[in-house]
Amino acid sequence: xxxxxxxxxxxxxxxxxxxxxxxxxxxxxxxxxxxxxxxxxxxxxxxxxxxxxxxxxxxxxxxxxxxxxxxxxxxxxxxxxxxxxxxxxxxxxxxxxxxxxxxxxxxxxxxxxxxxxxxxxxxxxxxxxxxxxxxxxxxxxxxxxxxxxxxxxxxxxxxxxxxxxxxxxxxxxxxxxxxxxxxxxxxxxxxxxxxxxxxxxxxxxxxxxxxxxxxxxxxxxxxxxxxxxxxxxxxxxxxxxxxxxxxxxxxxxxxxxxxxxxxxxxxxxxxxxxxxxxxxxxxxxxxxxxxxxxxxxxxxxxxxxxxxxxxxxxxxxxxxxxxxxxxxxxxxxxxxxxxxxxxxxxxxxxxxxxxxxxxxxxxxxxxxxxxxxxxxxxxxxxxxxxxxxxxxxxxxxxxxxxxxxxxxxxxxxxxxxxxxxxxxxxxxxxxxxxxxxxxxxxxxxxxxxxxxxxxxxxxxxxxxxxxxxxxxxxxxxxxxxxxxxxxxxxxxxxxxxxxxxxxxxxxxxxxxxxxxxxxxxxxxxxxxxxxxxxxxxxxxxxxxxxxxxxxxxxxxxxxxxxxxxxxxxxxxxxxxxxxxxxxxxxxxxxxxxxxxxxxxxxxxxxxxxxxxxxxxxxxxxxxxxxxxxxxxxxxxxxxxxxxxxxxxxxxxxxxxxxxxxxxxxxxxxxxxxxxxxxxxxxxxxxxxxxxxxxxxxxxxxxxxxxxxxxxxx
Numbered sequence: 001x002x003x004x005x006x007x008x009x010x011x012x013x014x015x016x017x018x019x020x021x022x023x024x025x026x027x028x029x030x031x032x033x034x035x036x037x038x039x040x041x042x043x044x045x046x047x048x049x050x051x052x053x054x055x056x057x058x059x060x061x062x063x064x065x066x067x068x069x070x071x072x073x074x075x076x077x078x079x080x081x082x083x084x085x086x087x088x089x090x091x092x093x094x095x096x097x098x099x100x101x102x103x104x105x106x107x108x109x110x111x112x113x114x115x116x117x118x119x120x121x122x123x124x125x126x127x128x129x130x131x132x133x134x135x136x137x138x139x140x141x142x143x144x145x146x147x148x149x150x151x152x153x154x155x156x157x158x159x160x161x162x163x164x165x166x167x168x169x170x171x172x173x174x175x176x177x178x179x180x181x182x183x184x185x186x187x188x189x190x191x192x193x194x195x196x197x198x199x200x201x202x203x204x205x206x207x208x209x210x211x212x213x214x215x216x217x218x219x220x221x222x223x224x225x226x227x228x229x230x231x232x233x234x235x236x237x238x239x240x241x242x243x244x245x246x247x248x249x250x251x252x253x254x255x256x257x258x259x260x261x262x263x264x265x266x267x268x269x270x271x272x273x274x275x276x277x278x279x280x281x282x283x284x285x286x287x288x289x290x291x292x293x294x295x296x297x298x299x300x301x302x303x304x305x306x307x308x309x310x311x312x313x314x315x316x317x318x319x320x321x322x323x324x325x326x327x328x329x330x331x332x333x334x335x336x337x338x339x340x341x342x343x344x345x346x347x348x349x350x351x352x353x354x355x356x357x358x359x360x361x362x363x364x365x366x367x368x369x370x371x372x373x374x375x376x377x378x379x380x381x382x383x384x385x386x387x388x389x390x391x392x393x394x395x396x397x398x399x400x401x402x403x404x405x406x407x408x409x410x411x412x413x414x415x416x417x418x419x420x421x422x423x424x425x426x427x428x429x430x431x432x433x434x435x436x437x438x439x440x441x442x443x444x445x446x447x448x449x450x451x452x453x454x455x456x457x458x459x460x461x462x463x464x465x466x467x468x469x470x471x472x473x474x475x476x477x478x479x480x481x482x483x484x485x486x487x488x489x490x491x492x493x494x495x496x497x498x499x500x501x502x503x504x505x506x507x508x509x510x511x512x513x514x515x516x517x518x519x520x521x522x523x524x525x526x527x528x529x530x531x532x533x534x535x536x537x538x539x540x541x542x543x544x545x546x547x548x549x550x551x552x553x554x555x556x557x558x559x560x561x562x563x564x565x566x567x568x569x570x571x572x573x574x575x576x577x578x579x580x581x582x583x584x585x586x587x588x589x590x591x592x593x594x595x596x597x598x599x600x601x602x603x604x605x606x607x608x609x610x611x612x613x614x615x616x617x618x619x620x621x622x623x624x625x626x627x628x629x630x631x632x633x634x635x636x637x638x639x640x641x642x643x644x645x646x647x648x649x650x651x652x653x654x655x656x657x658x659x660x661x662x663x664x665x666x667x668x669x670x671x672x673x674x675x676x677x678x679x680x681x682x683x684x685x686x687x688x689x690x691x692x693x694x695x696x697x698x699x700x701x702x703x704x705x706x707x708x709x710x711x712x713x
Contacts, residue, residue: 001501002102004251004252004400004607005251005287006221006225006226006227006251006253007227007249007251007355008217008221008225008226008227009226009227009228009229009241010228010229010246010369011228011230011232012229012231012237012240012260013231013349014237014240014306015170015526017587021184021234022065022236022239022326023132023322024235024236026319027061027065027235027344029060029314029319030101030297030319030323031057031058031061031098031235032059032293032294032314033101033311033314033315034057034061034094034095034097034101035054035057035097035265035266035293036290036295036311037097037098037100037101037126037291037308037311038050038054038057038094038096038097039054039125039267039289039290040092040097040126040127040304040307040308040311041092041096041097041126041127041129041135041476042093042129042280042281043130043280043281043283043286043304043307044126044127044128044129044304045129045130045280046280047129047130047137047215047626048092048093048129048130048137048280049090049091049092050093050264050280050281051095051096051263051264051267051268051270051274052088052090052091052181052263052266053091053092053093053094054094054263054265054266054267054556055232055262055263055264055265056088056094056179056232056261057094057233057261057265058232058233058234058235058236058238058261059179059232059259059261060094060098060179061098062235062238062239062242063084063177063238063242064098064326064330065235065239065326066238066239066242066243066326066329066330066334067329067330067333067586067711068242068246068330068332068333069082069084069175069177069330069333070082070174070175070331070334071084071144071255071327071330071334072239072330072331073102073103073106073118073120073144073193073327073331074106074111074113074118076118076119076120076143076144076145077450078142078326078330078334078455079332079337079340079402079451079452080174080334080335080336080337080340081304081453081454082174082175082176082177082333083146083147083160083163083174083175083176083177083443083449084145084177084178084179085144085147085150085159085160085163085176085177085179085221086139086146086156086179087150087151087153087154087156087157087159087160087180087181087182088137088150088153088156088179088181088184088185089139089149089150089151089153089156090137090138090151090421091139091179092122092129092135092136092139092183093129093136093483095139095145095146096121096126096129096135097126098120098145098616098712099121099143099144099145100121100122100123100125100126101119101123101315101419102133102144102323103115103122103321104123104312104315104320105315105319105321105324106318106320106324108315108317109317109320109321109324111146111324112539116262118144118384119142119143119144119338120144121135121143121144122306123308123312124308127304127308127500128688130685130686130689131173131252131571131685131686131687132683132684132685132686132687132690132694135685135687136152136484136684136685137139137232138150138151138685139151140481140485141484141485141488142222142479142484142485142487144170147163148160148163148445148448148482148483149280149450149480149481149482149484150477150479151477152473152476152477153183153187153450153476154184154187154188154189154190155189155242155441155473155474156178156179156184156603157178157188157189157190157193157194157436158189158190158192158193158437158438158441158442158445158474159441159442159445159477160176160178160193160445161193161438161442161445162441162442162443162444162446163176163444163449165387165420165430165442165446166174166398166400166449166451166457166559167449168425169398169420169425169427169428170344170347170348170395170396170426170451171343171344171346171348171426172340172343172451172452173323173346173349175246176277177477181527182216182509184487185216185219186599188437189435189438189441189474190435191293192432192433192435192437192438193438193441193442194219194220194223194225194651195377196199197421198276198593199389201701204461211294213214213566215297216258217229217258220258222657224253224254224289225253225254225255225256226244226245226249226251226253226254226256226323227255227256227258228241228244228255228256228257228258229257229258229260230257230258230259231259231260231596232259232260232261232262233261233265234362238257238259241257243339244503249644250408250621251424251705257463265276266289266290266292267281267287267289267295268285268288268292268319269279269285269510278489280679283299283301286562287299289500289568290307290311293566294645295307295310295311295314296310297310297311298310298459307646308423312580315625320675330436331630333668337452337453340451340453341353341452341453342451344451344453344455346397347426347506348395348426351394351395352393352394352395352403353394353395353455354394354395354396354397355394355454355455356384356390356391356393356396356397356457356491356544357456357458357487357491357544357547357607359390359393359394359543359544360545360546361538361541361542362509363546365537366387366389367384368389368593368599369382369385369537370534370537371532371533371534371537371561372561372562373534373561373562373564373565374560375560375561375564375629376558376559376560376561377532377533377558377559377572377636378407378554378555378556378558378559379530379532379533379535379536379553379554379555379559379560379599380409380497380535380538380554380555381409381531381553382530382555383409383495383536383538383540383552383554384409384410384412384413385412385537386412386536386537387399387412387413387460388412388413388416390413390458390544390693391413391416391417391428392416393414394458395412396451396455396456396457397412397428397457397458397459398428398429398430398443398446398457398458398459399412399413399429399430399443399460399461400429400430400432400434400443400460400461400462401460401461401462401463401495402432402434402436402437402439402461402462402463402467403431403432403433403434404462404463404464404497405431405630406461407497407498408464408497408554410429410462410495411429413428413429414427414428414430415532417429418429419633420433422490426693430442430443430461430515436463436467436470436659437470437473437474437616438466438472438474439461440461440471440474440475440478440494441477441478442461442472443459443461443492443535444461444474444475444477444478444490444492445459445478445490446459446490447459447490447492448478448481448482448485448488448489448490449490450488451489456490456491456495456546457486457490458490458491458492458614459492459493460492460493460495461492461493461494461495462494462495462497463495463497464497464498464503464510464512465497465498465512465516465553466495466498466503466510466511466512466513466515466626466703467501468511468518468551469515469518470493472518472519475494475519475522475525475549476522478490478681479522479523479524479549480526482524482549482683483523483524483681483682484682489547490549491543491544491547491549491704492549493540493549493550493552494511494519494525494549494550494551494552494554495510495552495554496515496516496527496551496552496554496556497556498510498512498554498555498556499512499515499553499554499555499657499658500512500555500598500600500601500657500658501531501600501657502555502556502557502600502656502695503556512553512658513657513658513659515551515658515659516529516551516553516658516659516662517661518658519541519551519663520662522625522627523680523682524548524549525549525550525551525629525682526548526549526550526551526625526627527550527551527552527553527625527627527629527662528550528551528552528623528624529544529597529598529623529625529662530553530574530599530624530668531559531562531574531597531598531599531602531622531624532559532560532561532571532599533559533561534560534561534571535571535574535624536552536563537571538552538571538572538574539552539573539575539624540552541575542575544661555598555599555600559599559603560598560599561602567582567583568581568582569581570695571631572574574622574623574624575628576624576629576632576639576640577623577624577625577626577627577628577629577630577631577632578595578621578622578623578624578625578626578628578629578642578643578644578666579621579622579624580619580621580622580643580644581596581602581620581622582609582618582619582620582621583619584617584618584619585613585617586617587617588617589615589616590617590651591616591617591619591647591651592612592613592616592617592618592619592651592652593618593619593620593621593644593651593652593653594618594619594620594621594652594653594654594655595623595652595653595654595667596620596621596622596653596654596655596656597622597623597646597654597655597656597657597662597663597665598655598656598657599656600657601655601656602620602622605620605655621643621647621652621666623645623654623656623663623666626662626663626664626665626666628676629643629644629665630665644666646669649666649667649668650669652666652667654666654667667706677697677702677706677709679695679697679707683695
C-alpha cells in the first residue's frame with residue numbers, strides 16, 4: 001500500500017537542482033531591483049512594512065520565474081489563472097515593487113497595455129504609496145497577483161481554502177498559492193484552516209521561536225501537512241520546492257514550504273530584528289541601505305523620484321526580456337476558458353450551471369416554500385426548505401454550520417450533494433467543526449472568486465446569533481473586499497440562529513441579544529429579521545436578487561405564521577424593512593405606535609392589544625430590517641412616509657427581543673441621519689490629515705456638516 005503519512009523534506013543546502021539552468025546573476029539583479037523599489041515606496045510614504053516585504057522577495061520572485069504559476073500580466077484576472085493570496089497582507093511594498101518591475105519590463109520591451117484596464121502598477125505609482133490618491137497600505141484584490149483583500153493577520157489561509165474548495169469542487173485543477181508570515185501562524189484561525197485543509201496549497205512561511213514553544217514544524221506535520229524546508233533566499237531551492245509541492249507526494253496531504261529567511265534582509269541596522277516589521281528607516285539610513293545594495297542613488301530628501309530613476313536605470317532590455325521570458329512560461333500554463341467551462345459541465349452532470357444571484361422568485365412559489373397561515377413553524381424550518389430548494393437550482397451554492405447542523409437545520413441542503421471531503425470532492429456542504437472564524441472567512445471568500453464562464457458562488461455559514469461576534473472580523477474583511485473590488489462582489493448569508501432569549505436555559509452565553517450591534521455598523525451587510533416563516537422566504541429571495549450580503553436572524557421555537565387577512569399586508573412587504581401590521585383606528589383616542597421586531601414579540605404584543613386599545617389608538621409597525629427601511633426612505637420617501645412618518649417618531653415605542661439599539665432609527669427624531677456626524681464608508685490609506693479630509697472630518701468639513709444639520713434641529 002502507498003505511504004499515506006505526511007512527508008518532511010529538507011532541501012536546505014541541497015547541491016542538486018533541476019533549475020540550475022536559470023541565470024543566477026540575473027535572478028540576483030531582479031531580486032535587488034524588487035527590494036530597491038519596495039524600499040523607495042516605503043521611503044516615499046515614510047510608512048510601511050519593510051521587514052516581511054524584504055524577507056519574501058526571493059520567495060515571490062521564484063514563484064514567477066518557476067514556470068509553475070499560471071498567470072498572464074496582460075490578462076491578470078483571467079479566470080483560468082492560478083490564485084495568489086497574500087495572507088501577509090501588510091507586505092504591499094513587495095507586491096507593488098514586483099508589479100512595477102513587471103509592467104516597466106513590458107514597457108521597455110515595447111509591449112503596449114492599458115494601465116487602467118489592467119490595474120497595472122508602474123514605478124511612479126510607488127511614490128503615492130499609502131496616500132489617498134495612491135496605493136493602499138494593505139493588499140487589495142483589484143491588483144494583479146492579488147486575489148483577496150487582506151491585512152488582518154492569519155485570515156489569508158482560510159480565504160485560500162475557500163477558493164481552493166470552490167475550484168476543486170467544480171473539477172478545476174487551479175492551484176492556490178499563499179504567501180504567509182510566520183508570526184501570523186500563531187493566530188487561531190490558521191490552526192482552524194490547517195486542520196481542515198485537504199487541497200494542494202503552497203503556504204510560504206518563515207521561522208519563529210517565540211510564542212510557539214514547541215518545534216514549529218510540528219504545527220504543520222502534526223496537522224497532516226507535507227513539509228518542505230528551504231533557504232528562503234535561495235531561488236534554486238525555492239524552485240525545487242515549488243516543483244515538488246505542485247507535483248504532490250501522492251498521499252492526499254496539502255503541502256507547505258517553510259522558508260528559512262532573514263526578516264528585513266538588507267534593511268540596514270534593523271536586518272534580522274523585529275523592528276524591521278513596521279519601522280521605516282530614517283532618510284539617512286535609507287540612503288545607506290540603498291548604497292549598500294549597490295544603488296548609488298542621489299538620496300536627496302523628499303526627491304524619491306530621482307532615486308527611482310536611478311534604480312530603473314539598472315533595468316536594461318536584456319534583463320527585462322529575461323524576466324518576461326520566464327513569466328511567459330506561466331502564461332503558457334493557462335487553459336482556455338471555454339475548456340474550463342466544458343470541464344465543469346463534464347464534472348457536474350445534471351447540475352444547473354446557473355449563477356445563484358440570477359435566480360428569481362417564482363411567480364408561484366413551490367409548495368415546500370409556502371407555510372400554512374395560522375400554524376406554528378420555526379423560521380429555521382423556512383431556511384431549511386429554501387436552502388434545499390436553492391441547492392437544486394444551481395451548481396454553485398455551498399453551506400455549512402459550526403458543528404450545529406442538527407440544531408440550525410442546514411443538513412437537508414447539505415445532503416443533496418453531500419459534504420466535501422476526500423471521498424466526495426464534489427460535495428456542497430461543509431463540516432467546519434467549532435471554528436467560526438475559519439468558517440466565515442472560507443465561506444465568504446469563495447463567493448468573491450469569479451470562475452471560468454463568469455460564475456460566482458453563493459454561500460451560507462451558520463452559527464447561533466450569539467457566536468456571530470466570533471466571525472465579525474472575517475465578515476469585515478470580506479466586506480472590505482466587496483467594497484474595494486466591486487467587480488467581484490460576493491453574496492453570502494451569515495445565518496444567526498436562535499436569535500433572542502429563546503435559548504434561555506443555556507444562560508447568557510447563548511442568549512442572542514446583542515449580536516447585530518456589530519453588523520449594523522459594517523457597511524455592505526444588513527441584518528434581516530423576518531417575523532415568520534413566510535416572511536423568511538420572501539426576504540431570502542429579495543436578498544439573493546439584491547446581491548448584498550445579509551446577517552439573517554432565525555428563531556429556535558415554533559412561531560405563529562401570521563394570517564394575512566383583515567388588512568394585514570402580505571409577507572412580501574417584509575422586504576421594505578418595515579410595514580404597517582395594524583393601522584390606526586382614528587377613533588379619537590391618544591395615538592401611539594408600537595415598532596415591533598421579532599415574531600414572538602409580535603405574538604406577545606397582539607395578546608395585550610385589546611387591553612391597550614381601551615385607552616389608545618394603536619398602530620403596530622412590523623420591523624424586519626431598520627437598514628432596509630432607511631434605504632426605502634432614501635429611494636421612495638413617499639412610500640416610506642406612508643408606512644411610518646417622521647411625525648410618528650415622537651410617540652413611538654420600540655419592542656425588540658434583543659439589543660434596543662436595533663430599533664433606534666424608529667425613535668430618533670426626523671432627519672437624524674443628517675444630525676449624526678461620522679464615517680459610514682470604508683476609507684483609503686493615507687496620512688491622518690488626508691484621511692480626515694476625505695471623511696469630511698477636517699475643520700472645514702465639520703463646519704459644513706454642522707451647517708447642513710442645523711436645518712433639521
